[in-house]
Amino acid sequence: MTKLIRPVELAHNKPIIALLALVTHWVLHNGEWDNAFHVFLGIWTLAFNGIAAGEYMYDAQVKTVGDVVQIAATAAFIYFGTLTTSILLHRGFFHRLRKIPGPFFARFSKFYGVYAGVLPGFQYFKWSEKLQQEYETDVIRTGPREVTIYCADAIPLIHGPMSRCRKGPWYSGSSHIGGSSTQTTRDKEEHKRRRKAWDHAFNAKALREYEPRLNRHALALMERLKDQAKQPSVRITNWANFYSFDVMGDVGFSRSFGMVEKGEEADVIKLLHESMSPLSIFGHITWGLNLATRTEAGAKALIEHIDWTSNVLKERKKVTPKENDIFSWLLDPNDDKITPEMNADSRLLVVAGSDTTAATLGWISYELCKNPDIQAKLRRAIDAIEPKKAHLDVDDVAKCAFLDGVINEALRLHPAVPSGVQRETPPEGITLPNGTYIPGHIIIWMPIHCIQRDPRYFQQPLKFLPERWTNERPDAIIDKLAFMPFSTGVYNCVGQKLAMMELRSVTANMIRLFEMSFAEGEDGSTIEHKTRDCFTTNVGKLDVRLTPRYKT
Numbered sequence: 004m005t006k007l008i009r010p011v012e013l014a015h016n017k018p019i020i021a022l023l024a025l026v027t028h029w030v031l032h033n034g035e036w037d038n039a040f041h042v043f044l045g046i047w048t049l050a051f052n053g054i055a056a057g058e059y060m061y062d063a064q065v066k067t068v069g070d071v072v073q074i075a076a077t078a079a080f081i082y083f084g085t086l087t088t089s090i091l092l093h094r095g096f097f098h099r100l101r102k103i104p105g106p107f108f109a110r111f112s113k114f115y116g117v118y119a120g121v122l123p124g125f126q127y128f129k130w131s132e133k134l135q136q137e138y139e140t141d142v143i144r145t146g147p148r149e150v151t152i153y154c155a156d157a158i159p160l161i162h163g164p165m166s167r168c169r170k171g172p173w174y175s176g177s178s179h180i181g182g183s184s185t186q187t188t189r190d191k192e193e194h195k196r197r198r199k200a201w202d203h204a205f206n207a208k209a210l211r212e213y214e215p216r217l218n219r220h221a222l223a224l225m226e227r228l229k230d231q232a233k234q235p236s237v238r239i240t241n242w243a244n245f246y247s248f249d250v251m252g253d254v255g256f257s258r259s260f261g262m263v264e265k266g267e268e269a270d271v272i273k274l275l276h277e278s279m280s281p282l283s284i285f286g287h288i289t290w291g292l293n294l295a296t297r298t299e300a301g302a303k304a305l306i307e308h309i310d311w312t313s314n315v316l317k318e319r320k321k322v323t324p325k326e327n328d329i330f331s332w333l334l335d336p337n338d339d340k341i342t343p344e345m346n347a348d349s350r351l352l353v354v355a356g357s358d359t360t361a362a363t364l365g366w367i368s369y370e371l372c373k374n375p376d377i378q379a380k381l382r383r384a385i386d387a388i389e390p391k392k393a394h395l396d397v398d399d400v401a402k403c404a405f406l407d408g409v410i411n412e413a414l415r416l417h418p419a420v421p422s423g424v425q426r427e428t429p430p431e432g433i434t435l436p437n438g439t440y441i442p443g444h445i446i447i448w449m450p451i452h453c454i455q456r457d458p459r460y461f462q463q464p465l466k467f468l469p470e471r472w473t474n475e476r477p478d479a480i481i482d483k484l485a486f487m488p489f490s491t492g493v494y495n496c497v498g499q500k501l502a503m504m505e506l507r508s509v510t511a512n513m514i515r516l517f518e519m520s521f522a523e524g525e526d527g528s529t530i531e532h533k534t535r536d537c538f539t540t541n542v543g544k545l546d547v548r549l550t551p552r553y554k555t
């Protein structure tokens with residue numbers, strides 16, 4: 004026995020090394036290590052360095068450093084060779100998901116999804132779409148322990164209020180840096196507790212209080228666009244970003260970022276995009292995200308952005324705003340402390356509250372340029388609202404069915420979170436309505452982009468048809484359940500009503516003031532093909548021509 008456990012003997016005992024590798028596989032398989040992979044790296048480094056040191060000091064047969072390296076390398080080769088073979092054999096041929104169809108290499112590693120799905124254009128959702136067309140089935144294995152599900156009738160089971168699924172490891176990928184936000188906490192009870200405050204911040208009364216600010220920002224944007232309209236080309240995607248950032252700053256933190264006024268991309272918007280950018284690749288390899296963000300280079304943008312959003316919150320805490328803002332509901336006025344959770348929520352608000360709305364405004368503009376008839380019809384509907392007023396308030400445009408139809412169609416064809424949100428099955432697994440059993444602890448993605456373009460749920464699914472949302476063509480919606488740009492269930496978007504208020508107010512006023520068309524040299528291909536899926540989307544540029552309808 005003593006002989007067996009002596010490190011010097013161990014290094015030469017190939018069966019024991021192989022057995023240790025199998026035990027490691029068992030441990031890896033039976034736990035969730037995505038966010039603790041650095042622990043394994045540490046153990047392996049210590050173990051193999053320990054073997055090398057032990058050999059050097061105690062093995063009489065070892066004469067040179069070369070001998071030590073050779074012994075340690077052989078041990079590592081056997082260990083990692085056995086571990087890798089065991090993992091690949093299991094994933095490839097014995098896994099509980101082995102009967103689910105999917106690309107052959109995807110079953111071995113999520114690296115395949117990154118190679119085939121992310122790298123070609125950073126539009127992972129398009130790969131999901133291709134797989135659905137290729138396999139013509141609703142459940143596809145897209146990773147070793149991951150499936151992608153395309154049928155809307157599974158939405159209640161996976162995302163609904165009574166769902167037993169929970170958020171997957173993706174959510175805690177970088178929580179070691181900035182803590183967990185209300186969105187990234189995976190604990191259902193904690194989420195419920197924290198979400199209550201957010202629900203207050205977005206209830207009908209609170210939203211009413213935000214309206215004057217929204218009106219001011221839409222008006223400021225229109226004034227700047229009037230200036231811009233003198234140019235032959237206006238980068239509307241930038242202006243959408245400036246506007247949504249200003250609104251988020253003001254409504255969220257009572258802080259003026261003045262981006263619409265300055266009219267240039269501020270460093271903080273670049274920083275926000277940089278901090279989200281690793282998610283395009285590492286969003287699919289959670290342990291990679293976790294490792295990367297433990298290195299200085301990998302975490303740089305994220306740490307800077309967290310610092311920035313924490314400072315914004317610190318500044319906000321020092322003042323008592325005249326009008327209530329979102330953080331009026333999230334901060335305790337009797338407690339001076341700012342917890343890491345509050346800081347994480349501050350970043351949540353900045354990310355969730357700005358990029359999503361900006362992206363959607365970009366897509367609305369794109370669709371209206373591509374479909375001039377729809378633009379004209381929308382203009383007629385908007386011209387009929389309060390024609391005497393110079394500027395339409397949020398309240399004025401709250402009930403324009405065709406306007407909502409245009410916005411919903413943009414959200415349907417171009418959801419701001421196109422690949423969907425990650426969920427994990429409960430230990431007992433779930434049985435989908437089509438009878439497919441998905442075992443426990445399996446990662447699930449439901450790509451919103453694909454479901455919302457599925458002909459089973461929407462007639463002429465690729466057509467921009469706002470009428471499907473009005474009483475003109477209700478038949479063009481076959482199953483409304485399939486529409487979930489804001490997700491659904493207890494984790495759904497708490498800001499969706501505010502987002503709709505912003506989208507309505509900007510779209511209505513813009514279409515009332517200008518005729519919008521693609522600028523010269525623009526055909527919409529950049530926004531179509533260069534939009535990057537980084538959980539939220541970082542849209543490609545769109546240049547439009549704004550022709551004033553008012554007397555200049």
Ligand code: HEM
Pocket residue numbers: 185186187198201251351352355356357359360363418419420424425488489490493494495496497498499501502
């Ligand atoms: C077009 C605009 C928007 C879209 C498409 C959108 C979409 C989404 C989606 C899909 C989620 C679910 C995320 C998940 O489960 O991981 C979400 C969550 C969230 N959104 Fe939005 N969002 C939009 C605008 C906004 C705005 C304007 C705000 C706030 C000002 C906001 C605040 C939030 C928050 C706080 C969450 C987390 C909710 C929770 O976990 O309980 N969103 N959003």
